[in-house]
Amino acid sequence: MMAPVGGTLGRALVVTVAVLAVLLTSGCAFPVTGRAIAGPEVTAGIDPSFIEGTDGGEEDRLAAAVLRDLERFWGEAYPPLAGDRAFPPLQGYFSVDPRRGGAGGRSVPCLPDVGDIEGTAFYCPSADVIAWDRAGLLPQLRRDFGDAAVVVVLSHEFGHAVQGRLDRDGTVAASPTILLEAQADCYAGLFLRRVRDGALPDLRTGADGIDGAMGALITFRDPVGTSPRNADAHGNAFDRVSSFQDGFDGEPGTCAAMGRERVFTQQSFRSAADESSGGNLGLDELLRAMLPDLDRYFGAEVRRRGAQWTPPTAETGTATCPGSDGALQGPVAWCAGEPSALRIDGNGPLAADHRRIGDYATGTLLASRFGAAALAALDRPTAGAEGGRAALCLAGAYSAAVGTGDSAFGLSPGDLDESVTMLLDEDTASRGTDGVAAASTGYERIRVFRAGVTGGPDACLRGV
Structure with missing residues (x-):
């Protein structure tokens, strides 16, 4: 816990965002680690045939429900943020089994080696697609945290797609990674609130499901001691749940307005001891x-x-x-x-x-x-x-x-x-x-x- 304080080093909770010019080239990854905090099941499941490489199984039926509700939600929420422009659909979704060589035999954009997706999900901005590990990531999320964990992961990745569409002048693309991730967490919280409220056609969950989603988020934090200025920083658990809750309790504009003035608590170690x-x-x-x-x-x-x-x-x-x-x-x-x-x-x-x-x-x-x-x-x-x-x-x-x-x-x-x-x-x-x-x-x-x-x-x- 406690590190001795010397001079200004004691101001442990005020770490502002560094100005970095970082654009994600392959979205962000969601490795599953840490201790499980269980959440109940989300009621969901629709035909996943629109997903490339799907096996038609339970995990992809859940993913399909999440993605269709995300499309509906952002179809309504996006125009007021974008000068009444319609939300441009994503170019595709890829369900990948890395043990079997990919998405039904098809190559996956931004994934030169199919093994690299094991245990992860990502949004690829250059191809405008979302891909996930169907065989490892989704089943483990459901076992450890409940179905709401799948919802939070996919809605976070979808949030990166929203970022790019709203970025008319390149401001978002030039933002620090930790800020991009915070905004995507905020968009995920925004969406999970609508799920909890029963405002979407395919997904339902209760308050315990929201705890399950947050339990997943806190295991996806950066390793302790990661600098917020690290080009790959995603945020610590406190910062990630803070962004999620800001979206859950806010409106689309709350997340869209998130900027460089946001304060992060993540910090690196200040002594070898x-x-x-x-x-x-x-x-x-x-x-x-x-x-x-x-x-x-x-x-x-x-x-x-x-x-x-x-x-x-x-x-x-x-x-x-x-x-x-x-x-x-x-x-x-x-x-x-x-x-x-x-x-x-x-x-x-x-x-x-x-x-x-x-x-x-x-x-x-x-x-x-x-x-x-x-x-x-x-x-x-x-x-x-x-x-x-x-x-x-x-x-x-x-x-x-x-x-x-x-x-x-x-x-x-x-x-x-x-x-x-x-x-x-x-x-x-x-x-x-x-x-x-x-x-x-x-x-x-x-x-x-x-x-x-x-x-x-x-x-x-x-x-x-």
């Missing part, structure tokens, strides 16, 4: 480093609002508050009292997630419970959905401030990704002090956390 550890501290080391900084940050915020702050004592062993029936808040609990206490169960789920996800999964929980302590000091609700939502939002505000001001350390490159993974996985960081979760979906938990990252504590206390 941080890189060698993968940016992770052990649990005990994290507690020693982070608890004083949480006291510093939340104490300053409470005092700034004219209230008294007494830091909670830290106790390890169980996460059960006196008078409660079990660990209602999860493995980290804030317990009211004189003085109040932060109770930490360092075994079981906390230790497992610390190893599996990374140290800032633990850090996010700690920050949310300090958020509850700050709410109590400000005479704000700490229980129920309202309390859980505000505490989670304050955890996001703290995460954005780490490495600034008097903070003794900064976030490592993978830390916000660890927050996203944990929030998509479970609800403990969003629970009020009575154990009531603020949100039942990973989408909403990430949205609330992001509101704190971007809006700061004032936004959290106004309500999110």
